Amino acid sequence: MSASPRIPIVPAFQADESSGTLPEAAQAPVHMTPQAFKVACSNCNLRELCMPVGLNDEQLKRIDDVVAVRRKIKRGTTLFRNGEQFTSLFAIRTGFFKTCVATEDGRDQVTGFQMAGEIIGLDGIVNDHHTCDAVALEDAEVCVMPFDRIEELSREVNALQHHVHKILSREIVREHGVMLLLGSMRAEERLAAFLLNLVQRLHARGFSQSELVLRMTREEIGSYLGLKLETVSRTFSKFVEEGIVEVKQRHVRILSPDALKRIVNSQQACH
Amino acid sequence: MSASPRIPIVPAFQADESSGTLPEAAQAPVHMTPQAFKVACSNCNLRELCMPVGLNDEQLKRIDDVVAVRRKIKRGTTLFRNGEQFTSLFAIRTGFFKTCVATEDGRDQVTGFQMAGEIIGLDGIVNDHHTCDAVALEDAEVCVMPFDRIEELSREVNALQHHVHKILSREIVREHGVMLLLGSMRAEERLAAFLLNLVQRLHARGFSQSELVLRMTREEIGSYLGLKLETVSRTFSKFVEEGIVEVKQRHVRILSPDALKRIVNSQQACH
DNA sequence: CGACACCTTGAAGAGGTTCAAGAAATGTGG
DNA sequence: CCACATTTCTTGAACCTCTTCAAGGTGTCG
Structure with a gap:
């Protein structure tokens, strides 16, 4: 099984597919300062x-x-850093x-890619x-949720706890899937599983089932998948030759999801 | 950095090193049934x-x-299974x-090795x-802790929460370390990191810093490290030739922990 | 003691990496 | 808005690490 089926399907909901991001949920006046954004989860479409x-x-x-405040993060900057x-x-x-860790x-390893509706920062709990x-x-824009308040409230609201x-x-289970991928799959299987997982998550957010725009470089994909960027590129090219996908830079169209699934479950390498 | 330094050092405490396992904490009469073992964390040495x-x-x-009851698990049997x-x-x-997942x-992947004092079953929370x-x-013997009771009590005892x-x-962070290992290390680095991690955890439990008995086969080590069993075996042999370790089947003595650390931090493979 | 699981080692082969060069896209400053 | 610098991507060729297949050795348990 690939990493993807391990990630539970979240309910799909409407979203504007034209842009790469989800539409604003609660429309706040643009002149307000970030602090003034009083967040309302209660009517957030996420x-x-x-x-x-x-x-x-x-x-x-x-x-x-x-949710204390929202915070905007410019492309290329960090939300938080190691340490x-x-x-x-x-x-x-x-x-x-x-x-990434x-x-x-100097080596580093991308440990995951996260999109709208997902929670990050879980790694920080154990050692503060x-x-x-x-x-x-x-x-990007994130909702900042002070962890002590999460703990406080989750003592009172069982469902939140x-x-x-x-x-x-869920994050632990997701990482199990990545370990399986890194530990036992060949390059084609890894990339196929990666694409299927991405498109599945995007689809759950209202985007296309067959088209996606990669937000990361080949090198970042490679780091995540335990491959060099050249191998990622070559594997993309191979998929294109075989008519499984169309690739124009970061724009990918999946022509045959079934072929990708077959690749993931092929298991050439075993005993 | 290897996977090992990411795993927080737990305080060392006395334990009988002669056997492979820790001594009984609360001595319960042997004639009692499993159900009758009333567990007392309050004076458990773990x-x-x-x-x-x-x-x-x-x-x-x-x-x-x-802690409801204790449960004994015979070697080779499962505590729980997928599904x-x-x-x-x-x-x-x-x-x-x-x-393992x-x-x-038919492929499978060992996702971790767990020893006394560690908690397993976390993967089950997300989907029941x-x-x-x-x-x-x-x-082995485990303390069974019904999760609904953990949730119940952790609403009342902040420290438990x-x-x-x-x-x-911590498990998420540990898995980050494994991903780094699987994604960017060569065979020697993986095995060195593995040995250092194992011996560090054993040492924290009162065992030797330099000697350990592997409880798993070469194949299981290989699965965990994303290598074939032959590669594990060859890498052990190489370490022996270089005088870094002594290996007699599953008994390993680390002669030069520094050499292992140097191997982990060598990073031959990177631009 | 024999059957079985586990481990070691060798030789050949495959998959992925490395190094290198060029092409395409993207961003920047004038 | 264009030209230039930079980043990103692709592709080829040689190389290397790890795998695969195979055979034999060692240890263990009924």
Whole structure:
């Protein structure tokens, strides 16, 4: 099984597909300062992605209070860095991130790509300091959720408590999938699984099932998949030759998702 | 940086080093049935490993109640399997486990090796079903902690709540380290990092800094490290030739931990 | 003691990397 | 808005690490 089926399908909802990001949820006047953005999860269209379901109005209102402020992150800048104090989790409203860990000797490894509705910063809980970098791959906006307030409120709202546990557990399961990919798949399988996973997550957000715009470079894909950028490029070319995808720079159109699925489940390499 | 330094050093404590497992903490009469083992975390010598610190007596007593029963698992049998209903987390009292995920097409990937004081089952929270197998690599005993009771009590005991969050976050960070290893290290680096990590964790449990008994096969090591068993074997042989370790089947003596550290940080492969 | 699982080692082969060069796209400043 | 610098991507060729296949050795358990 690829990494993708391990990631639970989140309910799809309407979203403007024309742009690379989701439309603004709560329309706030543009002249307001970031601090003044009072966030309302209760009518955010990402709610189904990042909040527990089945809350009553009172509980929803209280959760609104967890989100302190929003923060905009310019493309190429970091939301947090390895070593920085951990105070908050971040829910991505718009934009696209990568997280990566680094060694002292300069190597680094992309550990994930995150999009709207996903939560980042979980790595920081254990030692009160972040252990990876979160870099915006396009202009982004996040909801800042101070973790002590999350803990406080989740003592009172059972559904929130369980939701936090699920988010953490989901990340563990996702990483299991990546380990499987890195530990036992060949280049083609890795790239196929990667594309299927990306498009599945985008589709769950209302985007196309067959078309996607990569927000990351070949090198970043390679880092995530444990391959060199040349191998990523060559593998893309191979898929194109075989008529499985169309690739124009970062624009990818999947012509045969079934072929990709077959590649992932091929398992040439085994005993 | 290897996977190992990312794993926080747990405080060392006394333990009998002669056997492969830790001594019994609370001596219960042998004629009692498993159900009858009333567990007392409050005087378990693994407490510092698996419980929050700084609790008062009353809180400690309440946490005792979280642990329902103990369960013994024979070597080679599973504590839980992929697909099974999730109800509880398990704290390992004695013994040694591997966890592994599998694909439909038969491949599988060891995602971790767990020893006394460590918590397994976290993968099951997100979907109420386990997504991996936990197999005992030697006769083992675990404390069964029903997750609904953990959630219940952690609403009342803040330290427990935070502890649960830390355990989940720690696992995420550990897996980041594994991803780094699988994504960017060569065989020698992987095995060196693996040995250093194992011996560090064993040392934190009172065992030797330089000697260890591998509880898993070369194939299982290989699966974890993304290598074939032959490569693991050859790499061991190479380390032996270079005088870095002594290997007699599963018994390993580390002669030069510094050499291993140098191998991990060598980074031959990078522009 | 024999059957079985596990480990080691060799030789050949494949997949991915490295190095290099050029093309295409993107961003920047005048 | 264009020209130039820079980044990103593609492709080729040689090389290297790890895998595969194979055979034999070692250890273990009923």
